[in-house]
Structure formats: structure tokens, C-alpha cells
Amino acid sequence: MTDDRDRMLPAEDSEGGDLDEFRALVKAAFEQALSSGKSTWEEMTSAVLKNRLLNLTQGQFTESRYGSPNFIHLVHKVPDLLSVTSSKPPFNLRINSAAVSSKEIKVDQGIPPLVSAGTFAPLTEKDWRKARIRDDLWRAVLDYASGETYVLDIESGHARPGTSNDSNLPLAPTVSSDAVASWRNEFIESLALPVAEKFAEELRVWKAGKGRQSDLPHSVRGLWSGFIKKKVSGILFEWFDRLGESPPKDLIQTPNSRVVPPAEAIQEVVHTRQLRDYIIRAIRVMTYEELVQVTLPASVMLRASDQESR
Secondary structure (H helix, E strand, C coil): CCCHHHHHCCCCCCCCCCHHHHHHHHHHHHHHHHHCCCCCCCEEEHHHHHHHHHHHCCCCCCHHHHCCCCHHHHHCCCCCCEEECCCCCCCEEEECHHHCCCCCCCCCCCCCCCCCCCCCCCCCHHHHHHCEECHHHHHHHHCCCCCCCEEECCCCCCEEECCCCCCCCCECCCCCHHHHHHHHHHHHHHCCHHHHHHCHHHHHHHHHCCCCHHHCCHHHHHHHHHHHHHHHHHHHHHHHHHCCCCCCCCCEECCCCCCCCHHHHHHHHHHHHHHHHHHHHHHHCCCHHHHCCCCCCHHHHHHHHHHHHC
16 A cells, blocks of 8 residues: 555656756745744745745745645655655755855855845725735634634645644634624724714614624725724734744735736746855955945845844
């Protein structure tokens, strides 16, 4: 009988996309962890690594691009770069540190992260009304009525209902009915006095009921929509911060969100890393006279200063 784990291993003649491209993405993800100052940057779970790859590629990373049915199958294709140090989920991975630090970057120097981790442009009240929280995360926070326990899935990087086999996966921060009831009270208190007085009775009935948006006066439904989205996004940002990870780039989706073709998003990461490596090699052989002629953008100097102050 075949061991279930064999299904996770790539066949010897397996074909797929450019594994050098995948290696470059993996190195970029670990370099991001290194630049953040983590002492254990050489190790992360398969779920964390995949989440970083999704962030780096603006959500466009997929195993199928490299001919693999799942993420751990793809990891096993690059044993020269990654070691799998546990036999069952969540799989613990360790990078060959020489691939990142010895030839390309010194551990004590660090590099600016390729993606500004956890930063989102501020939204106006109008933006919040039109914005969407990614469906799986929205449901994981607000689906308190079903009694489901949600977890962060290793393979997909998405939140889903947990099973008895998911005891090691991060639990999603599902709120309680009492918490949402307190939000309704807070929302009413946040309304301008003329609005609160005009709709006092309707708001009282809504607050005491099930809190359905359709039960609100039309003129304040948009305000409630923006209010609850801000609450949910705040909970999710705090959750990812506790996990020590950047929130997904698509956590908040707006009508103006840029959809990047997979090839463009992935190649942008790969080419950025290749260009940085080339510049580092060039700087190492430059003379003093050549170095003093180098000009750097102020934003780069600021990021470098932030790195040193950590």
C-alpha cells in the first residue's frame, strides 16, 4: 500500500514551469524575513512561506505554474534550496542559508523588503463603503452564528472551517454575537447628532434586533457598511501581526484595486531580485572614486536607516 505522503512527492519525470523562477521567489521571501530582523528567518512553515509568496506576487503565485498539485509537492522539487523538517502539516521548512546569505547578502546587513509589509493606503469613508474584505477572511471573522471554527489553510493560504486534523493550524479570530452587538451600539454613538435624533426609533429597533443592514434607514446603511468593514479589517490586521506575518495584499479590495497578470506579478519579483543582486555585486568591486558618484533615492536611504535602527 502506498504511503499517503508519497502523493506529496514529485515524480522523477515531473515537468512544470521554471524552477529557477520558483527558487528566486523563495529566496526573496526568506530575504524579506531576514530584513525584518527575525532571528529565526531561516525557518518558517509551508503556510507562512506560501503566504509570503502570495504577498510578493500580489496574489498571483500558484503551484500549477510549476506543474505541482499542491505546495509541499512543489517544495520537494527544490531539495537543494529547501529542507522539509517535519513529516506532517504544518510542514516546517528550512532554507539553505548559503543560498541567501553567503554569496548574495550578509546576515548582519539585511535588505529592504520587496513589499511594504502590512501597509495599505488610507481609505476615505466613501472608499470603505465600496471596499470588500476578502470573502474567506470576512466569513471567518463574522460567521459566529454557525458555530464553525475557522483556521488558516496551509495549502491555499485562505481561511476555511477547521476539521479534527487542523489542531496545529492558526485559529481565525471569529467574533462573538456580543461583540457585534457592542459594535451596533458604538456605531449609533458615532452618528452625527441630527442623524441619530432623526432616526432614533429605527436605530433603537435595529440595535435590539438581529442587526441586519436591511433593517437600517437607507441613509445610514452605507455608514454601517464602512464601519463594520473597518472593524473586521482591524481584527484581521491584529491577527496577522500576532502570527508574525504580513496581511495578504488582497485583504481589502477596492474598485480601483489593480489586477496584475500572473506572469507580470511573478516576473516583477524575480527581476527585482536579480537586479538587486547585480547591483550588490557591482558595488563590491567599485573603487572609492566610483562609489562617491553613486546616487540613491531618498526613499532608499530612509528604508536603510529604518533597518539600522531595528
